Amino acid sequence: MAKYIFYLLISIFMLSRSLRSKANDNDDRKEYIVYMGSLPDDVVYSPTANHISLLQGVLDQGSTVEKSLITSYRRSFNGFAAKLTDTERQRLAEVKGVVSIFPNRNFKVQTTRSWDFIGLHQKTERNPTVESDIIIGVLDTGIWPESDSFNDEGFGSPPKKWKGACIGGDKFKCNNKIIGARYYLSELSTVATARDFIGHGTHTASIAAGNNVKNVSFFGIAQGTARGAVPSARIAVYKVCEVVCSEINVLSGFDDAIADGVDIISVSLGGSVQGAYDADAITIGSFHGLSKGVLTINSAGNDGITAGTVSSPAPWTMTVAASSIDRHIVDKVVLGNGQILLGNSVNSFTLNGTSFPMIYGKDAGHHDCDIENSRNCLSTCINKTAVNGKILLCDLIPPASDALGGVFAAVGPRIGLNEISFVEPVPVAAVNFANYSAAQAYFNSTKNPRATILKSESITDSDAPHIPNFSSRGPNFITPDILKPDVTAPGIDILAAYSPVVSPSVLPTDQRRVKYNILSGTSMSCPHVAGAAAYVKTFHPNWSPSAIKSSLMTTAWVMNTNQSSDGEFGYGAGHIDPVKALDPGLVYETSKDDYIKFLCGIGFGSSRLRLITGDNSTCPKITNFEPKDLNYPTLAHEVVQTNGSFTVEFQRRVKNVGLPNANYKVKVNSNPRLDIEVVPGVLSFKSMNEEKSFNVTVKGEALPIRTMLSSSIVWSDSIHSVRSPVVIFNSLFTD
Numbered sequence: 137m138a139k140y141i142f143y144l145l146i147s148i149f150m151l152s153r154s155l156r157s158k159a160n161d162n163d164d165r166k167e168y169i170v171y172m173g174s175l176p177d178d179v180v181y182s183p184t185a186n187h188i189s190l191l192q193g194v195l196d197q198g199s200t201v202e203k204s205l206i207t208s209y210r211r212s213f214n215g216f217a218a219k220l221t222d223t224e225r226q227r228l229a230e231v232k233g234v235v236s237i238f239p240n241r242n243f244k245v246q247t248t249r250s251w252d253f254i255g256l257h258q259k260t261e262r263n264p265t266v267e268s269d270i271i272i273g274v275l276d277t278g279i280w281p282e283s284d285s286f287n288d289e290g291f292g293s294p295p296k297k298w299k300g301a302c303i304g305g306d307k308f309k310c311n312n313k314i315i316g317a318r319y320y321l322s323e324l325s326t327v328a329t330a331r332d333f334i335g336h337g338t339h340t341a342s343i344a345a346g347n348n349v350k351n352v353s354f355f356g357i358a359q360g361t362a363r364g365a366v367p368s369a370r371i372a373v374y375k376v377c378e379v380v381c382s383e384i385n386v387l388s389g390f391d392d393a394i395a396d397g398v399d400i401i402s403v404s405l406g407g408s409v410q411g412a413y414d415a416d417a418i419t420i421g422s423f424h425g426l427s428k429g430v431l432t433i434n435s436a437g438n439d440g441i442t443a444g445t446v447s448s449p450a451p452w453t454m455t456v457a458a459s460s461i462d463r464h465i466v467d468k469v470v471l472g473n474g475q476i477l478l479g480n481s482v483n484s485f486t487l488n489g490t491s492f493p494m495i496y497g498k499d500a501g502h503h504d505c506d507i508e509n510s511r512n513c514l515s516t517c518i519n520k521t522a523v524n525g526k527i528l529l530c531d532l533i534p535p536a537s538d539a540l541g542g543v544f545a546a547v548g549p550r551i552g553l554n555e556i557s558f559v560e561p562v563p564v565a566a567v568n569f570a571n572y573s574a575a576q577a578y579f580n581s582t583k584n585p586r587a588t589i590l591k592s593e594s595i596t597d598s599d600a601p602h603i604p605n606f607s608s609r610g611p612n613f614i615t616p617d618i619l620k621p622d623v624t625a626p627g628i629d630i631l632a633a634y635s636p637v638v639s640p641s642v643l644p645t646d647q648r649r650v651k652y653n654i655l656s657g658t659s660m661s662c663p664h665v666a667g668a669a670a671y672v673k674t675f676h677p678n679w680s681p682s683a684i685k686s687s688l689m690t691t692a693w694v695m696n697t698n699q700s701s702d703g704e705f706g707y708g709a710g711h712i713d714p715v716k717a718l719d720p721g722l723v724y725e726t727s728k729d730d731y732i733k734f735l736c737g738i739g740f741g742s743s744r745l746r747l748i749t750g751d752n753s754t755c756p757k758i759t760n761f762e763p764k765d766l767n768y769p770t771l772a773h774e775v776v777q778t779n780g781s782f783t784v785e786f787q788r789r790v791k792n793v794g795l796p797n798a799n800y801k802v803k804v805n806s807n808p809r810l811d812i813e814v815v816p817g818v819l820s821f822k823s824m825n826e827e828k829s830f831n832v833t834v835k836g837e838a839l840p841i842r843t844m845l846s847s848s849i850v851w852s853d854s855i856h857s858v859r860s861p862v863v864i865f866n867s868l869f870t871d
């Protein structure tokens with residue numbers, strides 16, 4: 137069973153541990169989501185009554201609807217969740233009106249400086265009146281409503297369009313900032329409250345729409361003003377996760393958020409295995425959002441650097457990778473010989489004393505322990521008495537694991553996740569291998585090796601932004617010709633609001649409690665884009681979800697391929713620039729009709745299609761529509777032949793949202809291995825909202841497998857540049 141957990145890096149170990157301890161069910165019934173498409177227009181249709189009678193018709197003798205039915209979806213789309221045996225599931229699949237039945241999975245959940253880095257400064261032009269009418273729906277682990285980031289001082293009553301409710305549970309009060317709250321229970325979420333006991337949902341909500349809160353920091357580190365993209369916007373909370381997120385609850389969150397009237401949905405969670413487009417809570421929920429004008433932003437996942445790991449493949453969601461900002465948090469190790477090493481750790485501790493004796497893990501292990509486990513400072517192996525007051529050298533530092541809880545201080549390399557500074561429960565410096573060798577060499581060179589670890593500080597990283605290894609990579613494994621991820625945004629070392637009842641390292645041994653914490657992951661980059669999309673919407677309230685998405689994609693910063701492996705499969709169209717996205721010039725509109733053609737083209741028949749769209753649309757007789765021709769702001773194609781030259785043609789159209797009279801000329805950025813032709817090469821618009829079509833033909837010589845080539849086309853008048861990457865690749869999945 138795939139797990140659906142939030143895309144926060146730090147807590148994966150903790151989460152999998154608590155998951156295992158909760159493994160249950162001796163019953164042969166499994167939880168399924170029964171998806172039934174759009175709600176019928178019929179006013180007398182009662183979804184719940186219908187679900188009950190459907191179930192009654194298929195249940196085995198002796199089982200009851202009460203025991204089987206978990207929840208009904210009935211506000212924004214039709215369906216229910218139920219516990220079913222295999223034969224019941226098979227019977228139900230035959231029932232008219234049932235689009236798909238898929239097993240419930242558990243999903244993973246996945247400041248200050250970041251908005252300035254993006255160019256969205258505190259003094260940037262805003263539209264505060266419109267901004268206060270924008271509602272961001274956050275599907276996450278809940279929220280800490282008393283945080284300063286969600287204080288409602290100066291806020292008026294909720295916008296008129298709001299149809300939601302505050303059902304946050306005992307002692308949970310909404311205000312004019314957090315205007316709605318709902319929670320959903322499951323076997324793994326049993327506390328009836330929208331309050332956040334994990335910290336994740338508080339963090340993501342404040343990144344998107346937290347107030348300006350002056351002079352916050354993590355024990356003095358990363359000090360500054362914490363703020364969201366749209367501090368005047370409202371927040372609606374849908375607590376769909378406790379330790380993990382049941383997919384049943386994620387779908388309930390969408391059902392409610394869309395009906396409540398949110399404008400943007402931010403979802404920093406996902407599964408590690410993607411379901412088909414009509415068998416996945418996020419793709420289904422976001423499709424219904426789209427038809428109501430609601431754009432869903434979803435994190436790409438933290439499963440890089442492997443190819444094809446990006447979750448959220450649907451073209452109607454906006455998928456976000458994570459990248460660095462120019463502020464990086466480090467801590468220094470000062471060796472007795474004066475040498476200074478650099479650690480990637482958030483260390484809030486000040487050691488009292490100039491230096492401390494050093495001890496190697498190998499020499500500090502219990503005698504019955506494997507020597508390798510001692511060298512790697514495995515918690516159960518280290519003799520805590522022997523290392524007391526000493527700086528411990530470890531051949532391996534696990535990411536924010538409680539292995540080091542109880543030791544005095546430690547230095548060592550971290551495998552894999554060396555690009556992130558984790559909040560550590562004790563003074564730790566996670567150094568690179570070269571630095572660790574230097575520490576070892578010094579340790580070996582003297583009888584009384586001594587060292588100290590300094591409190592963390594911020595340094596400037598002039599190479600930013602770059603894509604870290606952990607950020608999930610394309611290509612898209614359901615529809616390779618839709619480039620994913622779509623964009624990248626800050627997701628490393630982000631300071632934002634936190635839950636004051638959880639330790640900042642998420643470790644139970646850590647006694648510290650904070651209001652603001654530093655976290656990393658695509659979970660943190662996702663709400664940056666949700667906030668940016670809301671910001672664009674405040675200037676263009678009537679823009680469609682695809683127009684907002686297109687504006688953020690075509691105006692994105694061009695990333696430096698030298699600093700980010702995998703090119704566009706790491707960062708999509710590039711790094712968001714919300715201020716530039718206000719005036720993109722042209723947008724790629726993707727209408728419901730376009731998605732219908734797309735779904736038919738990938739094999740959805742008319743009947744399956746109609747149940748999703750909820751109207752009487754049919755697939756065209758000849759369904760030769762190819763996914764590469766979906767009117768998407770990026771162009772991608774997987775070439776299958778490896779030995780001959782290839783030619784691929786893309787069809788696109790753009791809508792003029794710049795100036796009434798405009799002439800756009802195309803410019804192709806050269807890649808010697810791609811021959812790109814755009815016809816016509818000039819687009820002349822006479823009026824606003826006028827649409828024009830063009831075709832892009834890309835030719836090249838034989839492409840060996842595991843090759844990716846990229847280039848871009850840019851439409852420009854004298855003011856705007858509308859950039860779309862072009863990506864041609866061959867069999868990246870096979871590695």
Ligand SMILES: *[C@@H]1O[C@H](CO)[C@@H](O)[C@H](O)[C@H]1NC(C)=O
Nearest residue numbers: 350351352353355356359360
């Ligand atoms: C900021 O907060 C710190 C304590 O966290 C305090 O020492 C300092 O005086 C504050 N600075 C301002 C300008 O308020």
Ligand SMILES: *[C@@H]1O[C@H](CO)[C@@H](O)[C@H](O)[C@H]1NC(C)=O
Nearest residue numbers: 484485486487488489544563
């Ligand atoms: C260092 O001393 C200060 C003040 O006495 C104390 O608050 C702090 O906990 C000490 N730090 C450590 C790591 O022992």
Ligand SMILES: *[C@@H]1O[C@H](CO)[C@@H](O)[C@H](O)[C@H]1NC(C)=O
Nearest residue numbers: 501502503519520521522523
């Ligand atoms: C742990 O270290 C202390 C001090 O070096 C020593 O006295 C004790 O015997 C050690 N315990 C074990 C179980 O190795």
Ligand SMILES: *[C@@H]1O[C@H](CO)[C@@H](O)[C@H](O)[C@H]1NC(C)=O
Nearest residue numbers: 441551552553554555604605
């Ligand atoms: C990222 O992954 C690549 C390939 O596995 C590896 O060579 C590189 O060292 C990794 N970078 C970091 C900073 O861990």
Ligand SMILES: *[C@@H]1O[C@H](CO)[C@@H](O)[C@H](O)[C@H]1NC(C)=O
Nearest residue numbers: 476477478568570571572574
């Ligand atoms: C320690 O690592 C830094 C990069 O983080 C590097 O610039 C420096 O040269 C390294 N020092 C040693 C002694 O290897």
Ligand SMILES: *[C@@H]1O[C@H](CO)[C@@H](O)[C@H](O)[C@H]1NC(C)=O
Nearest residue numbers: 573574575576577578579580
């Ligand atoms: C230091 O000594 C240990 C053995 O105690 C050895 O494994 C390690 O390679 C030495 N390190 C260096 C850098 O010489």
Ligand SMILES: *[C@@H]1O[C@H](CO)[C@@H](O)[C@H](O)[C@H]1NC(C)=O
Nearest residue numbers: 599694695696697698699700
């Ligand atoms: C990337 O590296 C190549 C080769 O080292 C260099 O020629 C090119 O200028 C670099 N590109 C950027 C954008 O830095």
Ligand SMILES: *[C@@H]1O[C@H](CO)[C@@H](O)[C@H](O)[C@H]1NC(C)=O
Nearest residue numbers: 177178746750751752753754
């Ligand atoms: C489709 O539905 C609309 C109203 O919803 C109706 O006017 C139209 O006749 C229907 N078309 C077909 C082919 O059934």
Ligand SMILES: *[C@@H]1O[C@H](CO)[C@@H](O)[C@H](O)[C@H]1NC(C)=O
Nearest residue numbers: 776777778779780781838839
């Ligand atoms: C290309 O390879 C395929 C099999 O992989 C083969 O059938 C075909 O004849 C080859 N074409 C050329 C032009 O070599």
Ligand SMILES: *[C@@H]1O[C@H](CO)[C@@H](O)[C@H](O)[C@H]1NC(C)=O
Nearest residue numbers: 785786787815816829830831
């Ligand atoms: C693009 O190509 C299609 C099919 O080849 C053709 O029908 C259409 O007219 C072309 N559009 C333009 C703008 O040239």
